[in-house]
Amino acid sequence: MRPACGSVDSVTITRSELAHLVDHTLLSPTATDADVAALAAEAVRLGTYSICVSPAMLPVTAELGAVKVATVCGFPSGKHTASVKAAEAADSVARGADEVDMVIDLGLVKAGRLDATQAEIAAVRASVPAPKVLKVIIESAALTDEEIVAACRAAEAAGADFVKTSTGYHPAGGASAHAVALMAQTVGGRLGVKASGGIRDWATAVAMVEAGATRLGLSGTAAVLDGGTSEGY
Template sequence: MDSSKLTKESLAKLFDHTFLKAYATSDDLKSLCEQAKTMNTAMVAINTAWTAFCKKELEGTDVHVGAAIGFPLGQCGLETKLFECNYAIEQGADEIDYVIDVGQAKMHNWAYIREEMEKMTAICKEKNILIKVIFENCYLEKEEIQKLSEIAKEVKPDFIKTSTGFGTGGATVEDVKLMKDTVQDAVQVKAAGGIRDWKTCKAMIDAGATRIGTSSSIQILKEFEEATK
């Protein structure tokens, strides 16, 4: 994607406007949804418990509700993830972002990673729900990121995603490029974690990201407008 061709409106549609804090209240989520409606973002990214609440708040808009599954550690077991995924969809989720079992990736148990990705993707595809697979790259070697991307290229979830934003590091341009170069056009790439300004956001888009997970959507759009006057 060429960031030079973006408008304020098309940039907003790349944002998964995010509030995933443990202390989220109904006021926080109501504010998040109001902001998302005003900006007309792609999605609000929220913890599963808030799915039905946000679905109601966003009724009559095309802003999606995205539930974070197995978040943020990915260590709850596959059956738990499948249950949570189904529950979130029943509650009205339009998109699912799930965290892989990073420990299994570190052990190079690629059969487990593939099974997890296949089963989560199958649930979402059957119900016409977008699915994004979170790698949590800060804990991975480059070869492991590439291997995960190769598996995704074969399984074909809608997106692979750099980070939860709760690890020791977030998105990097190098990782986005590696992921994009590996999956090419078979899967899209979402950059998330530490994207708080237009300069960083632009770099991720130019590297190949077609979704941006951020809690700083308002600030980024403001900086974009100033930069493109």
């Protein structure tokens, strides 16, 4: 059954409102131009905020109307040099991306090298000038609470627009309401918070919004919005 609206504690949200928080995502390595065209058509039909595709799928030539185009950078491991990430981001912006979701080098955070983390984010930020949007994927499931806070602070100091929980590919897992709430508390409304990875049903999506998410990364968007359970990202 398709939900007309849903609520978790203080949050009440309609189907269309939830849809407009979604980056409708296709990051499969086997994706084709036809798959992206289908993704775009579905995004327009559902009223999502954006589509998110791999850099190699840019530019998106399908009709998108008001739907934005997002892509990824340093994905999914984050184990790329800052200069490579910056070059990838610059190329994606030149090829029509409105938003770039970059993966940080988790090893830098784990080693306490937060200056280096901030520097690599700043390098990508320079390649994604405003009003283009930079989201920073911190892979929250692989970090301690203290590391989540530190990574969010580095992203804010480097000028990012969003912090994001997950790639959806890390074995530690995807988004959790706890991580989203901690991230939202850390950035205090100054940055957006994107929850992604493992959000496969309506209740989980709404719970992430209740925890403080201002954007959601979903691949099975239609199933989630229809109140079912999706597979994938």
